[in-house]
Amino acid sequence: MKVTARISAAIAAAALCAVAAPGFAQTLNEKIGRDAPEKMREITNVHAGAGRMRFAPLLGPDALSTNLIFVHRGVIAPKSGIGQHYHNQCEEMFVILDGEAEFTVNGRTSRIAGPAGVPDVTGHAHAIYNPTDHPIEWLNINVGHTKRYDNFDLGDAREGAALDPVPQFMSMRLDRALLRPMSGQAQVMYRRVLEPTVFNTPWSYVDHVLVAPGGTFDAAKHADMSEMLYVVNGEGEVTVAGEKARIGKGDAVPVDLGQARSLRATGSAPLELMVVGVARDLAAKAAFAAATGK
Incomplete structure (x- = not known):
């Protein structure tokens, strides 16, 4: 078996690390x-990418009853990256929390x-490369049509790739300057950064939220x-x-179908969140999009 195949299999298998034993509450x-x-x-x-990175799963396919497959956290070393590869049954989004990176789609x-x-929707290829001299904090979110991860590697590390000035x-971007007050929640700033139309799977949205110190962010439960x-950032x-x-910073919280949730910022700094919504199925996503006008 090729090294790239072994690494790809290892990434997929790592998503299973957090699976609870049967019957364990x-x-x-x-x-x-x-x-x-x-x-x-x-x-x-990694997917025939250059150099090295450090990596661990935060959430696996057991985290939600919907088709969230995994949330991975890592650090991409300088002059390193993840090679270009396809996903045909699932969608990913590489997120960098600091620094700069070369994204390929x-x-x-x-x-x-x-x-x-940068989201990568079904049937498209993506990669990421760190051209700088500093490590990059990295996050990867994967949602599928099912719980099954798939990939097809192209053997392209994207080192020295020609750059488009406009992506x-x-x-x-998780840009605080673009946030606006959230209706009905005075201590919350909010922006929907990715709409339901971006994704082909039940992945429905990505939101950016900032809760003022001492403030709360509440949401009713949604069956679908x-x-x-x-x-x-924050606590x-x-x-x-x-x-x-x-x-606290770096934590990933699963909220399943039908579960009400609320948050309170307890530190001296705002509580900053990225919120990913995954619908029960495509019909539920369509109903959500119709109800929100998106």
Whole structure:
């Protein structure tokens, strides 16, 4: 077996690391994916990419009953990256939390400064490369038509790729300057950075949220929409289905179908979140889009 195939298989298998044993009832605190640098392992030749990176799963396919396959956290070393590869049954978004990276979609490459993300929808190829002399904090979110991960590697590390000054693909920035007050929640600033039309799977949206110190961010439960809350910065307390847990920078919180959730910023700085919505199925996503006018 080729090294690239082994690495691709290892990434897919890592998504299963957080799966609970049958019959084991997890508390909310145990369900939350915690950023733990000491648990990251070093891998090389990722999808035939250059150099090396450190990597660990935050959430696996068991985290939600919807088709969230995984949330991965890692650090891409200088002059390193993830080679160009296709997904035909699932969709990914590479997010850089700091620094700058060269993102590629379908062979077109642009340099983008973080915090930013680039979605790769079904049937398209993507890659990422760190051309700088500094490590880049990286996050990867994967949602499928099913719980099955798929990939097809192109053997292209994208080192020295020609750069387009204007990205020829969709991207998003977690830019606080673009946030606006959220209707009905005075202490919350909000922006929907990616709409339902971006994705082909039940992946429905990506939101950027900022909760003022001492403020709360509440949401009613939705029978057909789940969420993954990623803490970009700050500290807080989350309540999901009546159960409370502490959260901080780097944590990933699963909120399943029919579960009400609320957050409270407990630190001296705002609680900053990226919220990913995944619908029960495509029909539920269409109904959500119709109801929100998107």
